[in-house]
Amino acid sequence: MPNKISLTNNFPVIEKSNELYNRALGLIPSVTQTLAKGPGQWVNGIAPKYLVKGKGSHVWDADGNEYIDFMMGVGPLSLGYSYPKVDEAIKRQLEDGITFSMMHPLEVEVAELIRDIVPNAEAVRYSKTGADATSAAVRLARAFTRKNKILCCGYHGWHDWYISVTARNNGIPEAVQANSFTFNYNDINSVIGSIDNDVAAIILEPVVFAEPKDNFLHKLADLCREKNIVLIFDEMWTGFRMALGGAQEYFGIKPDLATYSKAVANGMPISILTGRREIMDLADEDIFFYTTFGGEALSLAATKATIHELRDKNVPKYLNEQGKKLKDGYTAIAQKLEMDFTRAIGYNWRSMASFDEKAGDPLVQKSLMQQEMIKRGVLWQGFHNMSYSHSDEDINFTLAALEESLAVLKNAVEKNNLRGTLKGEPVLPVFRKVDNFNMKPLKK
Ligand SMILES: Cc1ncc(COP(=O)(O)O)c(C=O)c1O
The missing domain is CATH 3.90.1150.10 (Aspartate Aminotransferase, domain 1)
Structure with a gap:
C-alpha cells in the first residue's frame, strides 16, 4: 500500500x-x-x-x-495545485485556442492588471522563462547606458551573461565572462568597489533569506542613479508573494527594471518584464526581444485568474x-x-x-x-x-x-x-548561493 x-x-x-x-x-x-x-x-x-x-x-x-x-514546483504554485479558479480559466481559454496568428486581447488585459499592481510598471513585456526576462533586462540596460558590465547578486537563470559568474561556466566565451561580476548582498562597499565607468546594470534578488540591512536597497538605488547604472530587481521569488507588487512595493523602491515569473501564474510558464518607459521603449526598435510563444494565451489566462485571486484573497x-x-x-x-x-x-x-x-x-x-x-x-x-x-x-x-x-x-x-x-545518499549543495559566489572584483 x-x-x-x-x-x-x-x-x-x-x-x-x-x-x-x-x-x-x-x-x-x-x-x-x-x-x-x-x-x-x-x-x-x-x-x-x-x-x-x-x-x-x-x-x-x-x-x-x-x-x-513545501517546494510547490520550486515557487510557481502560489495558490496550490489544481486550483479551481485558475484551472477553469485555462480550460475556458483552451476551448478557444492556445496560440494564435495575431496578438491576443489577454496581452493587453494582463498588462493593464500588472500596471495597476507593480509600482515601476510604466511598460510591460512577457516571455516564457525567468532567464528570458532577466536577459532582456540586461540587454535593455546595456542599450540604454551604452555600457557593458553587469554586477549581479543572486541567481538569474541559465543564460551566458549570468552563468559566467558561476562554477558551471564552460561553453561561455571569455569575452562574455569578462563582463559579468558579482557583489555581496548587504555590502554596499563591495558594490562601490566594483563599479567603474563601464557598468551598465546592477541586478539582484532584492531579498533571498537575509533582510536588507542599513538601507542597503535604498543605497543601491541612489548609487545607480548617481552613476547612470540601470537597477534591475529580479523578483522571480518576491513578486506576487512578498507583496503583490513584490519587493519594490514592500520596500518602497522603484527599480528601473524588474522581472517576474513563478507565483504570477500558479504553474503556467510566463515571465514578465516591467520598467521605466524610456528604457522599456528601446524594445520598440533598438533591441530585439521576441519569441514564438510570448503571447501564448493559456498562460495569460492563468496569469489573469491568478492575479485576481492573489489580490482578492490577499x-x-x-x-x-x-x-x-x-x-x-x-x-x-x-x-x-x-x-x-x-x-x-x-x-x-x-x-x-x-x-x-x-x-x-x-x-x-x-x-x-x-x-x-x-x-x-x-x-x-x-x-x-x-x-x-x-x-x-x-x-x-x-x-x-x-x-x-x-x-x-x-x-x-x-x-x-x-x-x-541516513539510509540513502546525502543531497548536493543547492546551486544558488548569494554570498561570495565566484566573486570577480573588477581589476582597476
Ligand atoms: C531569482 C531567479 N531569477 C531567475 C530565475 C530563472 O528563471 P527560469 O528558471 O524560469 O529561467 C530563477 C529561477 O529559479 C530565479 O529564482
Whole structure:
C-alpha cells in the first residue's frame, strides 16, 4: 500500500520512480530539466523522484505515495495545485485556442492588471522563462547606458551573461565572462568597489533569506542613479508573494527594471518584464526581444485568474501568517529539544532550515531531516515555500513531523552517527548561493 500522510509510515516504496529514473539515465543528460527538482536535491534511495498529481498543497508520487509539498514546483504554485479558479480559466481559454496568428486581447488585459499592481510598471513585456526576462533586462540596460558590465547578486537563470559568474561556466566565451561580476548582498562597499565607468546594470534578488540591512536597497538605488547604472530587481521569488507588487512595493523602491515569473501564474510558464518607459521603449526598435510563444494565451489566462485571486484573497498576507507558524514553530521545537545548531531563517513566506557545522556536515543533517520528513509524508528540502493551500491542518501535521524528525537528528548528532542514520545518499549543495559566489572584483 502506498504511504498516506502519517507519523507512523515506513519509508515509501519508490519502485516506479526508480524505474523511470533508470530509463532517463543515459538518455536525458543530468536527468532533469530543472536542477532544483532533480535527484541531487533529494536523498537518493529514500525520496521519490517523479510526481504525477497535485491537489492543493498535497502531491502524489509515481508509486501513489501522498505528501504535503513545501517546494510547490520550486515557487510557481502560489495558490496550490489544481486550483479551481485558475484551472477553469485555462480550460475556458483552451476551448478557444492556445496560440494564435495575431496578438491576443489577454496581452493587453494582463498588462493593464500588472500596471495597476507593480509600482515601476510604466511598460510591460512577457516571455516564457525567468532567464528570458532577466536577459532582456540586461540587454535593455546595456542599450540604454551604452555600457557593458553587469554586477549581479543572486541567481538569474541559465543564460551566458549570468552563468559566467558561476562554477558551471564552460561553453561561455571569455569575452562574455569578462563582463559579468558579482557583489555581496548587504555590502554596499563591495558594490562601490566594483563599479567603474563601464557598468551598465546592477541586478539582484532584492531579498533571498537575509533582510536588507542599513538601507542597503535604498543605497543601491541612489548609487545607480548617481552613476547612470540601470537597477534591475529580479523578483522571480518576491513578486506576487512578498507583496503583490513584490519587493519594490514592500520596500518602497522603484527599480528601473524588474522581472517576474513563478507565483504570477500558479504553474503556467510566463515571465514578465516591467520598467521605466524610456528604457522599456528601446524594445520598440533598438533591441530585439521576441519569441514564438510570448503571447501564448493559456498562460495569460492563468496569469489573469491568478492575479485576481492573489489580490482578492490577499494571499501575500496569508503566506506571511501561515509561514510564520511554520518558521517560528521550527525554531521553537529546536529550542525545546535543546538543538542550538538548527533554526529556521528567512522571511515567513519562504523560510529555510539552517544547520551549523558544529553538529556535523550541514548537508548530511539536512538530508537526514529530509529522509525523516519524507517517511512521515512531507516533501521537504529544507525550504518552506508557502502557498494559499497550506492549511492549519498541514502546518500542524508538519510541525508534528518536524518534532519527530528533529529528535532523530538530535540523537544522530549526539551519537556521532549522522551518516549511519541516513539510509540513502546525502543531497548536493543547492546551486544558488548569494554570498561570495565566484566573486570577480573588477581589476582597476
Ligand atoms: C531569482 C531567479 N531569477 C531567475 C530565475 C530563472 O528563471 P527560469 O528558471 O524560469 O529561467 C530563477 C529561477 O529559479 C530565479 O529564482
